[in-house]
Amino acid sequence: MNFRAALAVAWRGLMANKMRSLLTMLGIIIGVAAVIIMVSIGQGATAQVTERIARMGSNILMVRPGTGFGPVRGAAGIESLTLKDAEAIAGLPLVQQVAPEVNQQVTAAAGSQTWSTTVKGTSDTYAQLRNLETTAGAFFTAEDIEQSRQVAVLGPTVESNLFPGGTSAVGQTITLNNLRFTVVGVLKAQGGGMGGQDQDDMIYIPVTTAQQRFSGSRNVQVINVQARDAASLSTVEEEITALLRQRHRLSSEKENDFSIQNMTAIMETVQETARTMTMLLAGVAAVSLLVGGIGIMNIMLVSVTERTREIGIRMAVGATGGAILSQFLIEALVLSLAGGIIGLLAGFTGSRLIAVLAGWPAVIAPGSILLAIGFSALVGIFFGYYPARRAATADPIEALRYE
Numbered sequence: 001m002n003f004r005a006a007l008a009v010a011w012r013g014l015m016a017n018k019m020r021s022l023l024t025m026l027g028i029i030i031g032v033a034a035v036i037i038m039v040s041i042g043q044g045a046t047a048q049v050t051e052r053i054a055r056m057g058s059n060i061l062m063v064r065p066g067t068g069f070g071p072v073r074g075a076a077g078i079e080s081l082t083l084k085d086a087e088a089i090a091g092l093p094l095v096q097q098v099a100p101e102v103n104q105q106v107t108a109a110a111g112s113q114t115w116s117t118t119v120k121g122t123s124d125t126y127a128q129l130r131n132l133e134t135t136a137g138a139f140f141t142a143e144d145i146e147q148s149r150q151v152a153v154l155g156p157t158v159e160s161n162l163f164p165g166g167t168s169a170v171g172q173t174i175t176l177n178n179l180r181f182t183v184v185g186v187l188k189a190q191g192g193g194m195g196g197q198d199q200d201d202m203i204y205i206p207v208t209t210a211q212q213r214f215s216g217s218r219n220v221q222v223i224n225v226q227a228r229d230a231a232s233l234s235t236v237e238e239e240i241t242a243l244l245r246q247r248h249r250l251s252s253e254k255e256n257d258f259s260i261q262n263m264t265a266i267m268e269t270v271q272e273t274a275r276t277m278t279m280l281l282a283g284v285a286a287v288s289l290l291v292g293g294i295g296i297m298n299i300m301l302v303s304v305t306e307r308t309r310e311i312g313i314r315m316a317v318g319a320t321g322g323a324i325l326s327q328f329l330i331e332a333l334v335l336s337l338a339g340g341i342i343g344l345l346a347g348f349t350g351s352r353l354i355a356v357l358a359g360w361p362a363v364i365a366p367g368s369i370l371l372a373i374g375f376s377a378l379v380g381i382f383f384g385y386y387p388a389r390r391a392a393t394a395d396p397i398e399a400l401r402y403e
Contacts, residue, residue, distance in 0.1 A: 007330055007334065011334060014331060014334060014335060014338075020299065021299075021335060021338075023295075024292075024295050024296055024299040024335060024339075025292070025335060025336075025338060025339030025342065026292070026295070026339075027291045027292025027293070027294075027295045027296075027339075028292035028293075028296070028335075028336050028339030028340055028343060028376050028379065028380075029292075029339045029340075029342045029343040029346060030292070030343065031287075031290075031291070031292050031343065031372075031376070032339070032340045032342075032343025032344055032346075032347060032372040032373070032375075032376055033343040033344075033346035033347040033350060034284075034347075035347070035371065035372045035375075036343070036344060036346075036347025036348065036350070036351060036364065036369070036372055037347050037350045037351050037354065037362075038284075039365070039371075040347070040351040040362040040363055040364045040365075041351070041354060041362055042274055042275075042277055043274075043363040043365055044355070044361035044362045044363040045274055045361065046274035046275070047361060047363050048361045059226060059227045059228070059229055059230040059232075059233060059263075060129070060224060060225065060226055060227075060263040061224075061225040061226075061227065061233065061236060061237055061240065061260055061261065061262060061263070062222055062223070062224055062225075062260070062261040062263070063081065063085075063089070063222065063223040063224075063225060063240060063244070063258055063259070063260050063261075064081075064221070064222055064223075064258065064259050064260075064261065065080040065081045065219070065221070065257065065258055065259075066080070066257070066258070066259060080219075080248060080257040080258055081100075081219060081220050081221075081222075081223055081244075081258060082218055082219055082220060083100055083207065083208075083211075083218065083220060084247075085220075085223065085244060085247060086098050086099075086100040086123075086220065086223045088243055088247060089223060089225055089240055089243065089244075092236065092239050092240070092243065094227055094228050094232045094235055094236050094239070095225055095226070095227060095228070095236060096226045096227060096228045097125045097128055097129045097224075097225075097226040098123075098125065098129075098223060098224065098225055098226070099122050099123045099125045099126035099129045099130075099223075099224040100122060100123060100207050100220040100222065100223050100224070101120055101121065101122050101126075101207070101220060101221055101222040101223070101224065102120070102121035102122075102207055102210040102211055102214070102215050102220050102221055103118055103119070103120050103121070103221055103222075104118070104119045104121070104210065104214040104215060105117075105118055105119075106118070106119045106176045106177045106203070106214070107176075107177060108158060108162060108174055108175070108176050108203060109162070109174065109175045110162040110163060110169075110172060110173075110174045110175075113161065113162045113163070113164065115158060115161040115162055117155075117157075117158050117201050117202065117203055118201070118202050118203070119176060119202075119203045119204075119205055119210060119214065120202055120203070120204050120205070120210075121204075121205050121206065121207040121208075121209060121210020121211065121214070121215075122204060122205075122206075122207050122210075123142075123145060123206075123207055124139060124140060124141050124142045124144070124145060126139075126204070126224070127139040129224055129226045130224075132187055132188070132190070133187065133188040134153070134185045134186060134187055134188065135156075135186050135187065135188050136168060136169070136170045136185065136186045137153070137170040137171075137183070137184050137185030137186060138184060138185045139153055139184075139185055139204070140152075140153060140184055140185070140204070140205070140206055144184075144206050145206040145207060145208050145209075146208075148206060148208040148209045148212055149206060149209065150179065150180060150181045150182065150205070150209055150213070151181060151182050151183075151184045151205065151206065151209075152174065152176070152181040152182070152183050152184065152203050152204065152205050153183070153184060153185040153186070153187060153203070153204040153205075154169055154183055154185070154186050154187065154203055154204075155186075155187050155190070155198075155199065155200040155201055155202040155203065155204075156186065156187060156188070156189045156200045157198060157200040157201040157202075158200075158201060158202065158203055159186050162174060169183045169186055170183055170184065170185065170186060171183065176203065176205075176214075177214070179213055181205065187200070187204075207220065225240065233262060237260050237262065240260060241256065241260065244256070244258055290379070292336075292339065292376075292379060293336070293379035293380070293382060293383035294383060296332055296335055296336060296379070296380060296383045296384060297383035297384065297386060297387060299335075300328060300331065300332055300335075300383075300384050300387035300388070301386075301387045301390070303328075303331070303387070304328065304387050304388075304390055304391045311324060311391050321392040321393060322392070324388075324391050324392040325388045325389060325391070325392035326388075327388075327391075328384065328387055328388030328391050328392075329381060329384050329385065329388045331384070332380045332381065332383065332384020332385075332387070332388065333377060333380045333381055333384065334380075335380060335384075336376045336377060336379050336380025336381075336384075337373070337376065337377055337380065339376060340372060340373045340376030340377065341373075343372065343376070344369065344372060344373065347364075347372070348364065351364055
């Protein structure tokens with residue numbers, strides 16, 4: 001019996017018991033769908049974070065006050081960075097751009113509209129450093145910073161909430177905590193940023209204005225440093241460390257009162273973490289494929305028992321053990337591949353639904369498709385071999401006598 005004939009016989013055998021075949025494939029369907037969904041979500045998350053960091057700039061260092069990040073940051077050095085530090089860092093030979101930051105939560109108002117948002121006091125170089133583009137007006141200038149002018153650049157989310165109905169914000173007056181500011185520009189949409197922060201829900205003002213009007217301090221919360229290229233990041237980090245230790249008069253026994261965050265290192269860590277989680281989730285989903293394989297083996301054993309007399313008749317008319325083995329292996333393979341294809345379609349659908357409903361990106365890579373289908377085929381062959389072997393080695397006389 002050639003392969004095409006064996007395939008036709010196998011298909012007729014499966015169609016003779018449609019419900020049983022479908023239930024047998026259920027484990028394979030769930031397993032393949034789970035693999036596709038989990039891997040696509042993991043790869044989508046990795047792509048999203050990588051894109052965000054790349055948009056911020058891979059050759060960026062973030063200098064923060066204190067000895068760490070987050071709530072465990074050392075309180076002793078919490079106000080250790082100043083504009084003078086930023087100016088000194090800008091003088092380093094391998095530094096291209098420097099932009100300090102002072103952030104403050106405010107209530108913005110325009111006419112009868114109000115909106116709670118974040119004010120970021122920074123320099124005119126921030127737009128170039130973070131690849132910000134304006135859709136109307138322009139970013140504030142170095143002169144605005146020198147004169148501590150009360151001018152503002154709005155993110156699109158802020159503009160849409162303060163000026164609904166498509167009204168242009170440029171040239172309009174807004175109040176930030178009851179202080180009057182003139183809008184000089186509106187930024188192009190940026191989307192989410194690190195930590196899930198909406199970069200479009202932001203108002204940018206001169207750093208000197210933020211210090212005088214909001215923080216009341218000469219200190220800054222972050223100094224963004226752009227190296228000339230990614231290859232010089234390590235050298236720039238060392239130079240910044242030496243410079244700030246000298247400026248802050250730290251002896252060799254004292255720890256740094258600042259921390260330097262490397263965006264390239266963060267991106268590598270995020271990608272490695274995402275890959276690990278993807279493999280873990282895919283491994284969990286693969287358990288469903290194994291369960292489905294056990295189901296295939298059980299059903300094939302039942303099928304061999306039900307068709308014992310048929311096996312005996314085929315052997316009696318000249319069918320070899322190899323032909324019998326091939327037939328049942330093909331049946332198991334068809335069963336698992338059919339389940340794999342259905343699971344693939346379910347996985348595509350599930351990934352798209354998650355992307356639409358949860359707003360979580362889903363990237364379906366060809367590798368995950370080949371992995372899922374290939375693994376389902378291997379499951380069918382592996383778990384179908386024992387029943388097929390049992391059928392192939394049956395005694396024809398005993399098989400013919402079986403009722």
